Amino acid sequence: MVSRSCANFLDLASGNLLDLPRTPRSLPRVMTVPGIISDLDGDVVNDRDSGLTTSCLCRERKIIVANMLPLHSQRDTETGKWCFSLDEDSLLLQLKDGFSSETEVIYVGSLKVHIDAIEQEEVALKLLEDFNCVPTFLPPDLQKKFYHGFCKQQLWPLFHYMLPICPDFGVRFNRSLWQAYVSANKIFADKVMEVMNSDDYVWVHDYHLMVLPTFLRRRFNRVKLGFFLHSPFPSSEIYRTLPVREEILRGLLNSDLIGFHTFDYARHFLSCCSRMLGIDYASKRGYIGLDYFGRKVYIKIMPVGIHMGRLQSVLNLHSASIKVKEIQEQFRGKKLILGVDDMDIFKGISLKLLAVEQLLQQHQELQGRLVLVQIVNPARSTGKDVQEAKRETYLIARRINETYGSPGYDPVIIIDHTILNYEKIAFYAVAECCIVNAIRDGMNLIPYKYVVCRQGTRQMDEAVGVSAETPRTSMLVVSEFIGCSPSLSGAIRVNPWDIDAVADALNLAITMPEAEKQLRHEKHYRYVSSHDIAYWARSFMQDLERACRDHYSKRCWGMGFGLGFRVVALSPSFRKLSIDHVVSAYKRTDRRAIFLDYDGTIVPLASINKTPSPEVISILNNLCSDPKNTVFIVSGRGWSSLSEWFAPCEMLGIAAEHGYFIRWFKSSDWESSTLASVFDWKQIAEPVMKLYTETTDGSYIELKESALVWHHQDADPDFGSCQAMELSSHLENVLANEPVVVKRGHQIVEVKPQGVSKGLAAEKILSTMVNNGSPPNFVMCIGDDISDEDMFESISSTVSSLSLPVGPEIIACTVGQKPSKAKYYLDDTAGVLKLLKGIAIASNMKPRSNSQIHVSFESST
Secondary structure: OOOHHHHHHHHHHHOOOOOOOOOOOOOOOOOOOOOOOOOOOOOEEEEOOOOEEEEOOOOOEEEEEEEEOOEEEEEOOOOOOEEEEEOOOOHHHHHHHHOOOOOEEEEEEEOOOOOOHHHHHHHHHHHHHHHOEEEOOOOHHHHHHHHHHHHHHHHHHHHOOOOOOEOOEOOOOOHHHHHHHHHHHHHHHHHHHHHOOOOOEEEEEOHHHOOHHHHHHHHOOOOEEEEEOOOOOOOHHHHOOOOOHHHHHHHHHOOOEEEEOOHHHHHHHHHHHHHHHOOOEEEEOOEEEEEEOOEEEEEEEOOOOOOHHHHHHHHOOHHHHHHHHHHHHHOOOOEEEEEEEEOOOOOOHHHHHHHHHHHHHHOHHHOOOEEEEEEEEOOOOOOHHHHHHHHHHHHHHHHHHHHHOEOOEOOEEEEOOOOOHHHHHHHHHHOOEEEEOOOOEOOOOHHHHHHHHHHOOHHHHHHHOOOOOOOOOOEEEEEOOEOOHHHOOOOEEEOOOOHHHHHHHHHHHHHOOHHHHHHHHHHHHHHHHHOOHHHHHHHHHHHHHHHOOOHHHOEEEEEOOHHHOEEEEEOOOOEEOOHHHHHHHHHHOOOEEEEEOOEOOOEOOOOOOOOOOHHHHHHHHHHHOOOOEEEEEEOOOOHHHHHHHOOOOOOOEEEEHHHOEEEOOOOOOOEEOOOOOOOOOHHHHHHHHHHHHHHOOOOEEEEOOOOEEEEOOOOOHHHHHHHHHHHHHHHHHHOOOOOEEEEEEOOEEEEEEOOOOHHHHHHHHHHHHHHOOOOOOEEEEEEOOHHHHHHHHHHHHHHHHOOOOOOOEEEEEEEOOOOOOOOEEEOOHHHHHHHHHHHHHHOOOOOOOHHHHHHHHHHHO
16 A cells, blocks of 8 residues: 555655656766675776766765755856855854865755856856855746745754644645655756766765755665754654654665764654654664665764854954954943844743843842843744744843833844844854853854954964953853753753753853863863764764675665665675476475475464465475475464464464474474473563553563563553563573573563574474484475574574485575574565465475375384
């Protein structure tokens, strides 16, 4: 069943959205089909699959992709030509400092101005030649729907925890805006592919381009791709309300490395992957990774930094020194608190003003001495919410000034006109305290800039008459809901919604002893100066290189349609099991052993009805009727259930409860393992499991004769996994002296006798066949989970240890394309049944009687 979001993507695809055009440039060969690309000698190699050509002698390149290029644009009034200059304050431009001087950096993104179609080619050539920039010219209507529509009205509010509960409170999901978002991402992808070589690293930035990785991965399976999210990532309870939630998650997972500012954001993303896609993560040697169809997707947690040199160069400007003196003179005798924020509903400006009002009301001695200068940056979006936030800000500021102001003194000064960078820097340098009171913000570098400006420079010190040895101080009041908060351990953290607490924090900040202010400042400056933007970029790129190190050691397949596309990367020797190959081997042999798992192999895991279908019964009966075949169901399920389900199969062997019980055919008795015959340990284990069942909603206990299993697949994924880990540890402690093992499987915790496994069951069956004088020359084993891996390994080792005169044909096959000890895979249970049906038809169908089986079985025992 195609989801609605996918169906709409099909509509887009019908408009050639997925017909990614061949670029006119000569590009290096890139993996586009299954196979392995080896290192080849020579300067030029032709790739017949991609139609591309590559030169092996390439300069190291990084392609930085973002919504906007780091450029200023304006039209010359005299010539009418467009003029461009680098935006020195752009993070994208500054991160180049983290790369070697020999690295070529290419930027792909949009311009902040509209370029007429007739001028686009000329502008594109100029930008590429002069600035190494590749512009993506989006049509005005598409740009509006993409940026101001889906990005700013749907993703931005949702990622900042605002749900469109009613039409007057946010914009509800609009599928046409989503289609515009996808179309824009595809245009960006086309531009990247025009300039990308196979050895290039691509680094995509922010929430505007979250499905771009899917387009790139679809064309180039082995693209070296990193993504960094500069906004918060919401908790799963918020994110799951997005109708296209899976498409965006899968888009991000098509990256090799995904970066977040804080662990909270990464944790929320990982929780969404677990809850919505069933993908769990693991931490190994300090690195967090997800196994996504054989590809390892790594998670990077590191807050971005600032460019120290850029800030210090502005501080050294003569104009900055003059402005600092003006501010000092203007606010002489006053305690200056500074706020710098965009005008939007998430920056908490009105809450900040209410805290100042509360502070002035509670501390009359501050009236006439305290000033808050609030610099308001231009709003990045439009709408009723921005206008309402602006109206409320001015209303509260006016009230405060009327109540606590006096001639020549306003407690609140709002600067909402454009001010030059050096003027803003001057306010940073003078303010005794900086407050960032956002209710939700991705990173926010204002506190970092404030700390550096308070440290000053030699030129600034000379200009204002301060000695270089003078101790520096700074005080920060920061919201606990912004990304920079965890890294500023000396700041006063506040809940912006708690007006009283924010007022108390401001009072503490301006009255704190100078010595403590100095210690806090020194701590912050050490961190900010050592974790600058170059450090951040260098660290991210090093991790991206490490994440891509094994790109060419595995075979790759592209799977899925539209935004559900993903690449499967597996061992070179791992391939899909061909029916023709199996049938050929099957016909050549006359003593065959066939081992089949149950759940997930011949019955779908998602099936509510666990009983085998009439088709399964028919196929198994056909296989068992051939006297050359020994067919076994090897399952972890109890013997009573399996006996009932396979009652129509007279000649089918069953190994139940991971082989603890074995029955060779329906009329024979069950054999139990001799490894354990006493189950007193159940009296210890079961009460412990019941305790966790009572406290974990959705969990239950499965009672087996030889084992106990605690299931948590219906519990909350995070809580269930946490409880399973705790239960395993608890059981291992209380059962330390018992002859049992405690194992965690896929959403289960199982306690079973030591030495019982599917591998041992397969070994016993094969040994019995050899001892009976019928050594198998064909062994096939199919399973889907961790317990079946024991079978795959045991079959190979058992066959080699039996010293058979002729090695049998061994076919170990896992269900689903995933890392496995098996050499083959089939996609799903339907593929398994198709294979079994094929070999059943190929059988000679010569029936055998129960008496034949009786003689064979009795001689073996």
